[in-house]
Each structure stands twice: as structure tokens, then as C-alpha cells.
Amino acid sequence: xxxxxTANEKKGGxxxxxxxxxxxxxxxxxxxxxxxxLWAVVSSxxxxxxxxxxxxxxxxxxxxxxxxxxxxxxxxxxxFLNSLIVxxxxxxxxxxxGAMTAYVLARFDFPGNRFLYFLFVGGxxxxxxxxxxxxxxxxxxxxxxxxxxxLILVYIGYSLPFTVFFLCGFFKTLPTSVAEAALIDGASHTxxxxxxxxxxxxPGLISVGIFNFLGQWNQYLLPTVLNVGDPDKKMLTQGLxxxxxxxGYKGDWSGLFAGxxxxxxxxxAAYIIFQRQVVAGLTAGALK
Amino acid sequence: xxHGKYRFIAGFLVLPLAIYAIFVISPFVQAIYYSxxxxxxxxxxxxxxxxxxxxxxxxxxxxxxxxxxxxxxxxLLPVVTLSLGLFFAFMLNVGGRRRKKAVIGGVRGSGAxxxxxxFPQVLSIPIVALLFQxxxxxxxxxxxxxxxxxxxxxxxxxxxGDPQLAxxxxxxxxxxxxxxxxVVLFSAGMSSIPKDFYEAALLDGANRLNTFFRITLPLLWDxxxxxxxxxGILALDVSAFAFVQIMSVGPGGPDxxxxxxxxxxxxxxxxxxxxxxxxSIGVSLLIVTLxxxxxxxxxxxxxxxxF
Numbered sequence: 001x002x003x004x005x006t007a008n009e010k011k012g013g014x015x016x017x018x019x020x021x022x023x024x025x026x027x028x029x030x031x032x033x034x035x036x037x038l039w040a041v042v043s044s045x046x047x048x049x050x051x052x053x054x055x056x057x058x059x060x061x062x063x064x065x066x067x068x069x070x071x072x073x074x075x076x077x078x079x080f081l082n083s084l085i086v087x088x089x090x091x092x093x094x095x096x097x098g099a100m101t102a103y104v105l106a107r108f109d110f111p112g113n114r115f116l117y118f119l120f121v122g123g124x125x126x127x128x129x130x131x132x133x134x135x136x137x138x139x140x141x142x143x144x145x146x147x148x149x150x151l152i153l154v155y156i157g158y159s160l161p162f163t164v165f166f167l168c169g170f171f172k173t174l175p176t177s178v179a180e181a182a183l184i185d186g187a188s189h190t191x192x193x194x195x196x197x198x199x200x201x202x203p204g205l206i207s208v209g210i211f212n213f214l215g216q217w218n219q220y221l222l223p224t225v226l227n228v229g230d231p232d233k234k235m236l237t238q239g240l241x242x243x244x245x246x247x248g249y250k251g252d253w254s255g256l257f258a259g260x261x262x263x264x265x266x267x268x269a270a271y272i273i274f275q276r277q278v279v280a281g282l283t284a285g286a287l288k
Numbered sequence: 289x290x291h292g293k294y295r296f297i298a299g300f301l302v303l304p305l306a307i308y309a310i311f312v313i314s315p316f317v318q319a320i321y322y323s324x325x326x327x328x329x330x331x332x333x334x335x336x337x338x339x340x341x342x343x344x345x346x347x348x349x350x351x352x353x354x355x356x357x358x359x360x361x362x363x364l365l366p367v368v369t370l371s372l373g374l375f376f377a378f379m380l381n382v383g384g385r386r387r388k389k390a391v392i393g394g395v396r397g398s399g400a401x402x403x404x405x406x407f408p409q410v411l412s413i414p415i416v417a418l419l420f421q422x423x424x425x426x427x428x429x430x431x432x433x434x435x436x437x438x439x440x441x442x443x444x445x446x447x448x449g450d451p452q453l454a455x456x457x458x459x460x461x462x463x464x465x466x467x468x469x470x471v472v473l474f475s476a477g478m479s480s481i482p483k484d485f486y487e488a489a490l491l492d493g494a495n496r497l498n499t500f501f502r503i504t505l506p507l508l509w510d511x512x513x514x515x516x517x518x519x520g521i522l523a524l525d526v527s528a529f530a531f532v533q534i535m536s537v538g539p540g541g542p543d544x545x546x547x548x549x550x551x552x553x554x555x556x557x558x559x560x561x562x563x564x565x566x567x568s569i570g571v572s573l574l575i576v577t578l579x580x581x582x583x584x585x586x587x588x589x590x591x592x593x594x595f
Contacts, residue, residue: 023395023396025375025376025379026376026379026380026395026401029405030405033407033408034404036419036420036423036430036464037407037419040419040422043422052428055433056430097303100300100303100304101300101301101304103300104296104300108293110293110294119313120308123308123313125521125578125581127521127524127525127570127573127574127577128525128526129525129529129550129554130316130319130553130567130570130571131312131315131319132315132557133315133319133553133557133570134314134315134318134322134567135315137329138311138315154311157307157308157310157311157312158312160304160307160312161312164304188292189292189296193300214409214410217412218412218413220412220526221526225558236412237412237413241414241534244418244534260415260419263412264415267412268410268411270410271406275406278406278410279406279472279476282469282472283472283476
């Protein structure tokens with residue numbers, strides 16, 4: 001690829017002009033993507049005067065106190081922990097239950113199989129907002145509002161449609177002979193699933209796991225409605241918005257930028273480290 | 289082999305099915321029922337009002353403003369996002385070709401661009417929405433400061449505060465957040481198109497525009513269609529709600545200029561205590577979604593007949 005580019009430039013002509021043009025456009029979009037993020041990080045080190053006085057300037061002194069203020073006083077640390085607990089729980093639950101459902105639906109013939117499949121997969125197309133009002137009252141009746149386990153259950157429920165859809169396709173592609181061999185050797189169905197099929201499905205599990213992690217970590221709508229009672233139990237996304245509202249009144253903009261950066265950097269760092277898997281996982285999910 | 293099969297199936301399905309039925313299926317079914325009642329959402333008593341809520345929709349100006357804005361998003365957001373995504377992906381995978389020897393490849397550094405462009409996709413909506421809210425801030429925001437710096441002091445729009453601009457501002461943030469995913473998705477699709485196709489086209493003297501419309505786009509059409517539906521659902525549901533709720537000035541933008549259907553459902557339920565009416569708005573949102581999906585499917589089928 002690089003070779004053809006160099007050859008092109010040497011020859012000049014149409015190729016060169018177009019390459020300059022295409023590089024120009026690509027660089028501009030690259031800047032459009034990175035500038036706001038860099039700007040937020042830089043602003044998180046400024047004091048309020050600098051944020052307002054010279055939005056594009058660099059900070060004169062690095063104000064690390066913004067970060068500690070956001071982490072402690074504005075509760076970002078607590079929100080971070082809340083998100084970790086809920087996403088940790090729901091990710092494990094989603095993967096386990098999703099894989100179990102998909103395995104049964106993909107590999108066993110029984111009456112009602114098709115019906116259940118479409119029941120699960122159909123959930124992908126419905127507007128979540130429509131279900132929210134009754135869901136609120138379902139949760140209230142079960143005293144699950146404002147609890148970690150309540151949110152975990154809801155996250156699992158709303159992640160199941162895509163997970164089941166994706167993993168069903170995946171389990172269908174796995175060879176039957178290995179599972180049969182295990183059964184003949186006397187393994188139970190359950191054991192075959194956990195010790196043979198699940199390890200074989202690892203690539204698919206990783207793909208859908210990444211998809212679910214990003215979706216659940218960034219979930220905003222569900223907690224906004226179902227998790228409003230206890231201010232200390234907010235998810236990171238909710239906490240960030242609450243922070244924006246309250247700091248807006250207080251005028252603590254630098255604290256807010258620090259909060260934004262705290263929420264932003266870990267995910268970006270994780271993406272850069274695992275970007276190959278993330279991209280492969282997400283595109284595999286959407287190309288299917 | 290059949291030994292214990294049904295017990296195993298039941299054992300594996302009972303928990304996921306219970307969670308799914310309680311938290312996903314039952315709320316949807318209840319929502320449709322509630323849309324025929326005058327339920328406030330606070331008290332347990334309600335009475336059936338038949339199609340009363342639906343009749344009321346026709347006289348509700350804010351509802352129609354929300355429909356208008358949601359449909360605008362639905363029509364424009366996928367077009368803009370997918371076009372940009374296709375354009376960048378084409379540049380990165382096919383754009384850097386050399387003229388004579390017909391070797392297809394991306395421009396230099398395409399790998400780095402792909403990593404960079406994907407950044408917004410991993411950020412949560414509140415982060416993106418807040419970032420743009422700062423940028424749009426009329427007094428101290430980065431955009432107006434930028435205009436000032438390049439000498440355009442007179443151009444200081446109100447951005448989100450201007451009813452004419454507010455929806456476009458929100459849309460720009462949504463495009464920004466989503467293009468990267470499609471660049472990567474379409475790149476993956478394009479890399480699976482056989483190189484001979486391009487070589488043959490080049491021998492016939494096709495230029496880039498022709499190559500794109502005659503080879504890349506048709507062969508990628510399935511992926512584009514999937515993306516179109518994704519983007520449409522995004523424009524109608526969760527994503528639109530979050531962006532508008534966080535970014536907008538006031539209850540649905542100035543003069544309801546950014547009010548969208550999901551946000552209106554939310555406001556009617558949790559702000560105004562009209563849960564019954566809200567669910568009928570939600571049902572109309574569901575209908576818009578279904579119509580949209582049906583149209584995209586149809587268009588897709590027609591397009592594919594050409595090949």
C-alpha cells in the first residue's frame with residue numbers, strides 16, 4: 001500500500017493531486033476528532049479564568065487540584081466504582097446467560113425453539129424508551145430501583161437480544177463432532193457445554209463481550225430512569241451529567257473538565273491497547 | 289444422547305427467559321396496554337380511554353414538532369454519517385491507488401487514521417454531548433473563540449440557543465460520534481472485495497468515482513443497509529434521547545426546536561405525570577421505527593436486483 005503511494009507521487013499527474021486532496025480531507029477529519037478530546041484534557045489542567053479567557057491557550061500552571069476535586073468532592077471516584085460493579089456483574093451475567101440461551105437455541109431441536117429465537121432477537125428492534133415507563137414500575141414493585149443488582153438484571157435483559165442473536169450464529173458454525181464425542185465419553189450436556197463448547201466459542205464470546213462492555217459501560221438511558229434515588233449510587237455517565245449541571249451552577253468549570261477527562265481517558269487507553277480486538281469484535285458483530 | 293435433554297434445555301433457559309420476560313417483554317406489552325388508559329404513572333388507578341390518547345396526539349403541537357425533528361434526524365443523520373463513513377473508508381482502502389499497475393491500496397497511514405477515527409465510538413454519549421456543549425457555549429466556547437481568533441468577530445452564533453441552529457448542532461455531535469464506526473465497518477467490508485474487480489475496472493479506464501459507484505458501493509450494499517438501520521434506530525431512540533437531553537437548552541431546545549420523540553415520552557412520564565399519554569407517544573415512535581425499517585428493507589431489495 002505504501003509502495004503504491006510513493007510510486008504515485010513520483011509519477012505525479014492525477015494521482016498526486018488527488019492524493020494531496022484526499023490526505024487533506026483525512027487530516028482535517030483527524031483533527032476534528034482529536035481536537036475536542038485534546039482540548040478537554042488541556043482544559044482539565046487550567047483554572048476557570050484561563051478556560052474562559054483563552055479557550056485555546058495552554059495552562060500557565062498545571063492545576064492537578066482540579067482532578068482531585070473531581071475525584072473526591074464531585075464523587076467521580078464513587079461513580080467510577082459503581083459503574084465497575086454494575087458493568088462487571090452484568091457483563092458476566094450477560095455472557096453466561098446469553099451463551100447458555102444461544103447454545104440451546106442453536107444446537108437443540110425442541111418445540112418452540114423458533115418462537116423463542118424470534119422472541120429474543122425481536123428485542124433488538126424495539127425502542128427502549130417505550131418499555132421504560134412500565135419497567136420503572138416493575139422494578140418498583142420488586143424493590144429493585146436504585147440497587148446494583150436491579151440495574152445488573154436490567155442491563156442483562158436488554159443485552160440479551162443482540163448477544164443471543166450473535167452467539168446463535170456462532171454456535172451454529174462450530175463442528176458437531178467434538179460435542180458428540182464428549183457426550184459419548186459420558187459427559188453430561190452441561191459438562192459438554194462448559195468444558196467443550198464454551199472454550200471453542202471463545203472468539204465469538206470475545207467479540208460480543210467487547211460489544212456488551214462498551215454498550216453497558218456507556219449506558220445512559222436506563223440508569224437515568226431507574227437509578228435516581230440515591231445520589232451516591234449514580235453510574236459514571238449519570239454522575240458526569242449531574243456534575244455538569246451542579247458545577248455549572250457553582251461555576252467550577254475546571255472541575256468539570258477534570259471529571260470529563262477522568263471518564264474519558266481510561267476507556268480511550270483501553271481502546272488503544274486492545275484496538276485490534278475491539279475493531280474486529282465490533283465489525284464482526286455488525287457484518288453478520 | 290437424548291437422555292436428560294429436555295431437563296437440560298429447561299435448566300439452561302429458565303433464568304435468561306425469566307429475566308428477559310420480566311424486564312423486557314412484559315414492559316413492552318404493558319406499554320401498549322397503558323397507551324389506552326389515562327394513567328398518571330403515580331397512582332395505581334386508571335381508566336380505559338380507548339383511542340383518546342391517540343386522538344389527543346393529533347392536536348398536540350409539541351408532539352408534531354417532535355415528530356418533525358425525529359424524522360429530520362431519521363432522514364439526514366444516516367445519509368450524512370454513512371456518506372462520510374463511505375467516503376473516508378474508500379480513501380483509506382482504495383483511494384491511494386497507482387495509475388498504471390493497478391494496485392489497489394489505501395493512502396499512506398491508513399491504519400493510523402482508522403484507529404484515530406474510531407475514538408469517539410468508545411466514548412459514552414454524555415462525554416461527547418458535554419464536549420460539544422462546551423464547544424458551542426456562546427461566551428467562552430471553543431467555536432466562537434476560534435471565530436474570534438481568525439478575525440470573524442461578528443460571527444458569534446448562539447448555537448444551541450438559536451432555534452434555527454440548535455437541531456443542526458445536536459446532529460453534528462451525533463455525526464461526529466458515529467462516523468468512525470462506519471469507517472472501520474466499511475473498511476472491513478471493502479477489504480473483502482476481490483482485487484481483480486478493481487484491476488479489471490482500471491484496465492477499462494474507470495476513474496475513482498466510477499470504481500466507487502460501480503464496484504465498491506454495490507458490493508458493500510448489504511453492509512450499508514445494516515448500517516442504515518442501525519443509524520436510523522439510533523436517530524429515533526436512545527442516542528437521540530441522550531444527546532438532546534444533555535445538550536439542549538431548556539426542556540427541548542429553544543422553542544422545542546430540538547424536541548424529539550423519545551425525549552417527549554420521557555418528559556410526559558417523569559415530568560408531567562402523564563404516563564398513559566406518554567406510552568401512546570412511545571407506540572407512535574414504534575410505528576415510525578417499523579415503517580422506517582420496512583422502507584429500508586424494500587429499498588435494499590430493489591437495489592440488489594440490479595446485480
